[in-house]
Amino acid sequence: MIGHRQRRVILLAAALLFAGACNSAEAPPGDSVRVIQVRDGDTVVVELAGRNENVRLLGVDTPEMNYKTGEPEPFALEATLFVREKVEGRSVVLTPDPLNQDRDHYGRLLRYVLLENGDLLNLELIRNGYGFAFLEFPLSNRERLVEAEIEARNAGRGLWAESRIRKIQYDEAVLFEGLAVAARGTIVAARTINTKADGRISFLNFHTDYKRYLTVVIKEADFRRFGGDPADRYRGETVTVTGRVREHRGRLQIQAVDPGQIATGG
Numbered sequence: 001m002i003g004h005r006q007r008r009v010i011l012l013a014a015a016l017l018f019a020g021a022c023n024s025a026e027a028p029p030g031d032s033v034r035v036i037q038v039r040d041g042d043t044v045v046v047e048l049a050g051r052n053e054n055v056r057l058l059g060v061d062t063p064e065m066n067y068k069t070g071e072p073e074p075f076a077l078e079a080t081l082f083v084r085e086k087v088e089g090r091s092v093v094l095t096p097d098p099l100n101q102d103r104d105h106y107g108r109l110l111r112y113v114l115l116e117n118g119d120l121l122n123l124e125l126i127r128n129g130y131g132f133a134f135l136e137f138p139l140s141n142r143e144r145l146v147e148a149e150i151e152a153r154n155a156g157r158g159l160w161a162e163s164r165i166r167k168i169q170y171d172e173a174v175l176f177e178g179l180a181v182a183a184r185g186t187i188v189a190a191r192t193i194n195t196k197a198d199g200r201i202s203f204l205n206f207h208t209d210y211k212r213y214l215t216v217v218i219k220e221a222d223f224r225r226f227g228g229d230p231a232d233r234y235r236g237e238t239v240t241v242t243g244r245v246r247e248h249r250g251r252l253q254i255q256a257v258d259p260g261q262i263a264t265g266g
Contacts, residue, residue: 030095030114035087040065041079041131043108044087046094056108058097059145060122062131063159063178073178075159079130086121087113099138112141123148129158132180132244135219135255138197142221146257153242154260165242170206173214173245173252183214183254184240190231202230204239214252216241222257230256237264 036052037045041062044055063073065080094111096102104110113121122141125131126148133149135142153160159180166176170185185206192202199220207213218230226233240263243254256262 030093030111032091032093034091035089038080038084038088040076041083041125044083044113046092048094048109054106054108055094055111055113056104056106057122057125058100058110058112059134059139059141060125060131061134062125074164075130078158079125082125082128082130083121086115086124090116092116092121097140099140101137120144127152127157129155129160132159133257135257136248146222150258150260153258167240170214173254176245177247177252178245180242180244181254182240182242183245184238185214186238187216187234187236190235192229192231200229204230204234211251214245214254216243216262217248217253217255218257219255225258227259234262234264239264 031048033046033048033053035044035046039045039054042057042060044057045052046055047053062079063076065072065076093114094109095114096109096111100110102110115121115124123144126133126145129152133145135145139145152158156162158164164180166179166181168176168181168183170183173181173183183206187204187206188208189205189210190202192200194200200223201220202218202223203210204216204218205213206215216234218226223229241254241256242261242263243256246253246255254261
């Protein structure tokens with residue numbers, strides 16, 4: 001049976017291997033901690049340096065439990081139970097991302113969570129369909145997170161099960177914020193612009209009033225999968241886009257990371 005000291009050594013070794021696998025600057029070594037509570041699928045409480053710290057998992061977004069209202073979002077409980085089974089009462093290693101900040105605006109630590117068996121909890125949540133890749137901020141493990149979501153979606157796991165994906169018209173998206181949908185419409189306008197934070201971004205608009213209606217967003221980091229500029233590829237096409245509806249700066253979006261999300265014609 002593995003003792004506490006041996007388990008700690010294994011976890012720290014896994015953290016160092018994970019840091020070396022990052023795609024950019026070398027990540028700092030992680031902290032070995034005990035998880036004392038799981039709040040939901042992407043937030044846990046750990047004991048660190050004699051105090052309790054809230055930890056927000058990097059690169060993944062799971063449905064909200066909404067404890068105040070008592071009305072969890074669809075699949076929130078499943079995601080929470082998955083994380084409880086993996087980490088509650090157990091030792092893990094927390095690893096920061098060299099491209100991201102240390103804490104979010106709520107004061108939570110932003111971390112990758114390495115399990116005792118060496119798996120990355122952030123990836124396992126996405127790969128098993130309990131959460132979506134959250135790519136709003138720079139991440140050294142972005143590609144791994146994206147590939148995990150593509151795998152889950154192609155396999156129809158969890159949130160991506162066919163029975164859970166609502167088939168809607170693009171102008172109904174406001175009713176399904178936070179959920180995975182298959183939204184249909186014609187791309188009436190498409191453009192690609194340069195930004196400081198994310199390089200080029202393509203915006204595929206279902207309506208000329210793009211501030212009020214759903215837009216498909218594709219970042220330059222994913223252009224290679226589309227074989228070039230997505231704006232040129234989809235302009236004027238009738239499409240069905242599968243993805244999560246999210247609000248960003250007051251506008252509804254689906255972020256596409258793979259052409260498998262966008263079916264044309266029909």
